[in-house]
Amino acid sequence: MRKPWLWILAIPVLIVVVLIWSAGRSADIPKGSYLVVELKGDYAESANPAFFGFLFPGSSRPFSFILSELSKVERDDRVAGVLLKIRDLEIGWAKGQEVRAAIQRLSGKGLRVVAYLETETLSSNLEYYVASAADEVYLAPGMRNPLIGLAAEYFFLGDFLEQFGVSFEYERIGSYKTAIETLTRETMSDQNREMTEWLINSINSQFVNGISQSRNIAVDQVKAAIEKAPVSLKKVQELGLIDGISSFSTLVDNLKVEVINARDYAKVDIDDLGFSADLSIAVVYASGPVVTGKGTDRINGSTQINSEVILEALEDITHSDDIDAVILRIDSPGGSALASDIIWDAVRRVREVGIPVIASLSDVAASGGYYIASGADIVVASPGTITGSIGVFVLRPVLEKLLKTLKIGTAHETRGDYAELSLLTKPLSARGRKRLQEEMKQVYERFLNRVSQGRKLSKDSVDLNGRGRVFTGIQAKRRGLVDVLGGMDIAISEATRLLGYEEPQDVLLISFPRQKSLAQQLGRKILSGASDTILSENISQIPRELWEFSRIPVGSPVLFSTVIPHIR
Numbered sequence: 001m002r003k004p005w006l007w008i009l010a011i012p013v014l015i016v017v018v019l020i021w022s023a024g025r026s027a028d029i030p031k032g033s034y035l036v037v038e039l040k041g042d043y044a045e046s047a048n049p050a051f052f053g054f055l056f057p058g059s060s061r062p063f064s065f066i067l068s069e070l071s072k073v074e075r076d077d078r079v080a081g082v083l084l085k086i087r088d089l090e091i092g093w094a095k096g097q098e099v100r101a102a103i104q105r106l107s108g109k110g111l112r113v114v115a116y117l118e119t120e121t122l123s124s125n126l127e128y129y130v131a132s133a134a135d136e137v138y139l140a141p142g143m144r145n146p147l148i149g150l151a152a153e154y155f156f157l158g159d160f161l162e163q164f165g166v167s168f169e170y171e172r173i174g175s176y177k178t179a180i181e182t183l184t185r186e187t188m189s190d191q192n193r194e195m196t197e198w199l200i201n202s203i204n205s206q207f208v209n210g211i212s213q214s215r216n217i218a219v220d221q222v223k224a225a226i227e228k229a230p231v232s233l234k235k236v237q238e239l240g241l242i243d244g245i246s247s248f249s250t251l252v253d254n255l256k257v258e259v260i261n262a263r264d265y266a267k268v269d270i271d272d273l274g275f276s277a278d279l280s281i282a283v284v285y286a287s288g289p290v291v292t293g294k295g296t297d298r299i300n301g302s303t304q305i306n307s308e309v310i311l312e313a314l315e316d317i318t319h320s321d322d323i324d325a326v327i328l329r330i331d332s333p334g335g336s337a338l339a340s341d342i343i344w345d346a347v348r349r350v351r352e353v354g355i356p357v358i359a360s361l362s363d364v365a366a367s368g369g370y371y372i373a374s375g376a377d378i379v380v381a382s383p384g385t386i387t388g389s390i391g392v393f394v395l396r397p398v399l400e401k402l403l404k405t406l407k408i409g410t411a412h413e414t415r416g417d418y419a420e421l422s423l424l425t426k427p428l429s430a431r432g433r434k435r436l437q438e439e440m441k442q443v444y445e446r447f448l449n450r451v452s453q454g455r456k457l458s459k460d461s462v463d464l465n466g467r468g469r470v471f472t473g474i475q476a477k478r479r480g481l482v483d484v485l486g487g488m489d490i491a492i493s494e495a496t497r498l499l500g501y502e503e504p505q506d507v508l509l510i511s512f513p514r515q516k517s518l519a520q521q522l523g524r525k526i527l528s529g530a531s532d533t534i535l536s537e538n539i540s541q542i543p544r545e546l547w548e549f550s551r552i553p554v555g556s557p558v559l560f561s562t563v564i565p566h567i568r
Contacts, residue, residue, distance in 0.1 A: 027260070027264045027265060027266075027267040027268050029076065029078045029079065029260060029265070029268065030078070030258045030260070031078050032078070032080045032257060032258070033078065033079060033080065033257060033258040033259060033260050034079070034080060034081045034082060034083050034112075034114075034255060034257045034258070034259045034260070035069075035073055035079055035081075035082050035083070035259070035260055035261075035262065035265050036082075036083045036085060036259050036260065036261050036262065037066070037069065037070070037082060037083070037084050037085070037262050038084075038085045038086075038087070038262065039066070039084060039085070039086045039087065039089060039099070039130070040086070040087035040088060040089065041061070041087075041088070041089070041090050042061075042090040042091065043061055043062065043063035043066065043091055043095060044061065044062055044063065044287060044303060045062075045063055045064075045285050045286075045287040045303075045329055045330075045331040045362050046062045046063075046064070046285050046287065046303065046511075047062060047064055047283065047285065047509075047511030063091075063095060063098075063362075064283075064488075064511075065266075066099065066102075067098065067099075067102060067487075067488055067489075069262060069265065069266065070082070070099075070102040070103075070105075070106065071102065071105075071489075072265075072268065072270055072273065073106060073111065073265075074105060074106060074109050074111075075270070075273040075274060075275070076268070076273055079111065079260075080111065080112065080257065081111050081112035081113060081114065081255075081257070082103075082106060082111060082112075082113045082114070083114050083116065083251075083252070083255070083259065084103070084113065084114070084115045084116065084130075084131065084134060085116050085118065085248065086115060086116065086117050086118070086119070086127050086130060086131050087118050087119055087127075088119050088120065088121055088124070088127065089126055089127050089130070091126070091363065092362075092363025092364065092384065092385075092386070093126065093129075093203055093206070093207075093363070093382070093384030093385075093567070094361070094362055094363045094364075094381070094382035094383075094384045094385040094386075094473065094487070095362060095363055095382075096126050096129055096130045096384070097206075097210075097382045097383060097384050097487065098382060098487035098488065098489075099130050099133075100129070100130055100132075100133040100210065100214075101133075101486070101487055101489065102489075103115075103130075103133040103134055104133055105489075107133075107134075107135055112135055112136075113133075113134040113135050113136075114134055114135065114136045114137075114138070114251070114255070115130075115131035115132075115133075115134035115136070115137045115138070116131075116138050116139075116140070116246075116248055116251055117131055117137070117138070117139050117140065117143060117146060118140040118143065118248065119143060119146065120143070120144075122144065122148070123146075123148050123149075123151070123568050124143075124144075124146035124147075125146065125147060125148070125149070125150055125207065125568055126568060127146060128146035128147055128211075128241075129207055129210060129211065132210065132211045132214040132215055132241075133210075133214050134214075136243040136244075137215075137241070137242045137243055138242060138243060138244045138245065138246050138251055139233055139236070139242055139244075139245050139246075140245075140246075140247065140248070141233070141245050141246070141247060143233065144231075145229055145230055145231060145232075145233065145236050147225065147226050147229065147236075147241065148226070148229045149226050149227075149229070150200055150203060150204050150207065150567050150568065151567070151568060152196060152199075152200055152566060152567045152568075153566070154182070154188060154192075154196075155182060156181060156182060156185050156186050156187060156188065157182060157183055158181075158183065158184050158185045158186045159186040161183065164402055164405070165399070165400075165401030165402030165403070165404065165405045166397065166398075166399060166401075166402050167397070167398045167401070168180070168183050168184050168395055168396065168397055168398065169395075169396045169398055169427060169428055169433075170184060170393055170394060170395045170396065171393065171394050171433070171436045171437050171440045172391065172392065172393035172394075172440065172468070173391050173392050173393070173440050173441065173443075173444040173467065173468070174390075174391035174392075174444075174466060174467030174468030174469070175189070175191045175467065175468065176191050176192075176195055176389075176391065176467055176468035176469045176470070177389070177391035177392070177393050177467070177468030178191065178192040178195070178468065179393070180393055180395055183395065184395075195469065195470055198471075198475070199386070199470065199471075199472060199567070200567055202383075202471075202472040202474060202475055203384055203472060203567050206383050206384055206472075206474070208222050208223055208226070211241075215240060215241060216240075217239075217240050217241070221239070221240075225239045225241060233245050275506055276506050277506050277507060277508035278501075278505040278506050278507070279324045279325070279495075279496060279499065279501075279505055279506075279507045279508070280322050280323055280324055280507070280508045280510055281323070281324060281325045281326065281327055281492065281495055281507050281508070281509055281510070282313075282317050282320075282323045282325070282326045282327070282509075282510050282511075282512050283326075283327045283329055283509050283510065283511050283512065284310065284313055284314065284317075284326060284327070284328050284329065284512045284513070285303075285329050285511065285512070285513070286305045286310060286328060286329065286330045286331070286332060286343070286369075286372065287303040287304075287305065287329075287330075287331040287332060287362075288303040288304035288305055288331075288332060289304050289305065289332065289333065289334070289335040289368075290304075290305040290307070290332060290334060290335030290336050290339045290340050290343070290368040290369065290372070291304050291305065291306055291307065291335055291336055291339055292306075292307045292308070292336050292338055292339040292342070293306060293307065293308050294306050294308045294309055304335075305332055305335065305339070305343070305372075306339075307336070307338075307339035307340075307342040307343055309513050310343050310346065310513070311342060311343065311346045312513070313512035313513045313514075314326075314343075314346040314347065314349070314350050314512075315346065315349075316512070317350060317355065317512065318349060318350055318353050318355065322510075323355060323510070324355070324495075324499055325355060325356045325357070325358065325495040325496075325498065325499060326350055326355055326356070326357045326358070326495075327357075327358050327359075327360050327488070327491050327492065327495060327509075328347065328357060328358070328359045328360065328372070328373065328376055329360045329362065329488070329491075330359060330360070330361050330362060330365040330369050330372065330373050331361075331362035331363055331364055331365065331369075332364060332365060332366070332368065332369030333364050333366050333367065333368075333369060334366055334367030334368030334369050334370075334371070334389065335367075335368045336368065337368065337371075337392060337443050337446075337447075339368070340368035340371040340372055341371070341446065341450070343371075343372040344371055344372050344374070344375040344450050344454070345375075347372065347375035347376060348375050348454075351375075351376075351377060356377050356378075356495060356498040356499065357375070357376040357377050358376055358377060358378045358379075358380060358491045358494050358495050358498070359372075359373035359374075359375075359376035359378070359379045359380065359491075360380050360381075360487070360488055360491035361373060361379065361380065361381035361382070361385045361387055361473065361482070362382075362385065363384075363385065363386065364385070364386045364387070365381070365385060365386075365387045366386055366387050366388060366389040366470055367389040367390070367391065369387070370387050370388055370389065370390065370451075370481070371390075371447060371450060371451070373387075374450060374451040374454040374455055374481075375450065375454040376454070377498060378483045378484060378491075378494050378498070379455075379481070379482045379483050379484075380482070380483065380484045380485070380486055380487075380490050380491045380494060381473035381476060381477070381482045381484075381485065381486075382473050382485065382486065382487055383472060383473045383474040383485055384472055384473060384474075385472065385473035385476075385482075386470060386471075386472065387470070387471060387472075387473060387476050387481065387482065388465065388466075388469055388470050388471040388476055388481055389468055389469065389470045390447055390448070390451060390462065390465065390466035390467070390468070390469070391444065391447075391466055391467055391468030391469075392440055392443045392444045392447060393440070394436055394439070394440060396421075396424075396428070396436075397424055398424065398425075398426070398427050399424050399425055400425050400426055400427070403425060410425045412425065412426075417431070418431075418432060418435050420432045421435065421436065444466075447466075448462050448463055448466060451466075451481075455480065455481065457480055461480070465479045465480075465481060473485060492507055492509075495507075
């Protein structure tokens with residue numbers, strides 16, 4: 001009797017065998033060739049892609065791979081240039097700025113960088129912003145004008161949920177701690193609007209100035225071009241924003257060079273390019289919402305910051321003789337107050353044994369994400385990083401009306417004056433609410449103390465920049481919350497500087513937490529079934545903050561930032 005499920009299991013294994021075999025083959029890089037790098041979709045803050053991630057829609061690829069390959073090109077005198085094929089991106093402005101910086105380094109080394117845009121969204125501001133750092137920019141003939149100006153949109157579900165009998169009680173420290181507004185209000189608060197305006201103003205300034213510098217066009221001219229938003233691509237070219245309109249194949253033909261794809265170039269061993277590591281730096285990846293415990297791995301690449309996993313990684317580092325410094329790479333909107341504090345304390349212990357810790361902030365390091373960063377020796381952020389949000393809230397659903405509507409009866413018994421805090425079927429009494437307020441104050445005070453101690457700032461100054469306020473990286477630096485502006489390369493430079501080296505050094509980066517073996521990940525996937533994949537596919541269709549809240553126990557002090565603005 002045939003067993004078709006055996007073939008289903010065998011196919012991924014065969015694919016992996018083929019990939020391992022092909023990876024072992026050396027690459028032939030012709031002198032004067034151009035490397036073709038395709039940028040599209042989402043990129044996760046991790047060292048390696050998840051095993052079998054290619055089997056699941058929406059799987060994230062590691063952002064570190066893009067940075068490392070472009071860095072490798074800097075050393076390879078066989079490569080004369082890079083051809084970037086940019087499609088629709090699902091990254092933030094900080095990652096975009098890191099790619100721009102990598103492009104600029106290549107140009108500074110004398111390599112020619114050509115960017116080719118092939119996007120189909122109504123707005124491709126970020127994609128063009130990345131491309132504009134190249135020496136030349138070309139658009140696909142069927143594209144729209146990529147520049148129409150930035151926009152951020154929010155949804156408020158308070159009235160919608162109320163009609164079903166679902167309401168929320170909450171306590172928060174700081175009127176700028178606005179994540180709760182998505183579920184509790186029907187309109188944007190004045191504080192939320194104020195904060196949104198300063199964030200989008202900062203991003204817009206970086207956006208316009210970056211294009212101006214890269215394309216050698218006056219800032220006023222860039223602003224005027226965005227305001228006009230011409231439909232004709234010929235007009236876009238006349239304004240100096242692009243160098244031409246061409247199909248990709250025609251562009252390659254016109255370059256008159258041999259091209260090599262990124263998959264083949266990945267086979268090039270960096271040791272063959274003269275790399276010789278002087279230092280070993282651990283890169284601890286902290287990506288996703290902050291939660292307690294070990295959590296569960298998602299084989300398609302979606303991540304969360306599990307306190308126990310990060311704790312174990314940092315403890316391993318403290319007992320290692322091979323690690324010279326640590327880069328804590330953070331991409332997180334926050335999460336559990338308890339988990340954030342556990343990680344902050346683990347960072348402190350690494351520093352106590354004499355190992356420098358540099359926090360490198362990616363697209364977002366807000367609230368709990370900033371909490372864990374504040375314990376580092378140095379905090380590095382891109383100008384467009386979203387960070388800060390020093391504040392706390394508790395969100396408690398009340399289902400009394402919903403249950404009555406559904407004709408579901410309830411009953412409860414409590415022991416203890418404040419046991420009502422655990423109930424979902426009735427509003428809190430005045431006494432219970434006061435108890436919740438006192439807890440929030442205590443968590444906020446601890447947050448202030450941790451940032452004050454880690455950043456060497458007065459508690460009053462931290463509070464002044466706290467109360468839930470969110471900043472871009474450049475705004476946070478002005479307030480002392482960030483030390484240095486830049487991406488991963490700057491974080492590495494800061495680490496080597498703390499170790500006493502004045503000149504750049506070759507550095508071996510060792511990723512933590514350690515990647516699980518193929519057998520471990522496959523075994524976990526077989527045991528967990530397909531529910532994990534279904535969840536990952538479905539959550540991409542709803543606002544990010546809603547599914548992220550589901551990972552935090554109800555009634556726990558939460559350090560999520562404001563709803564992260566999706567500025568496009």
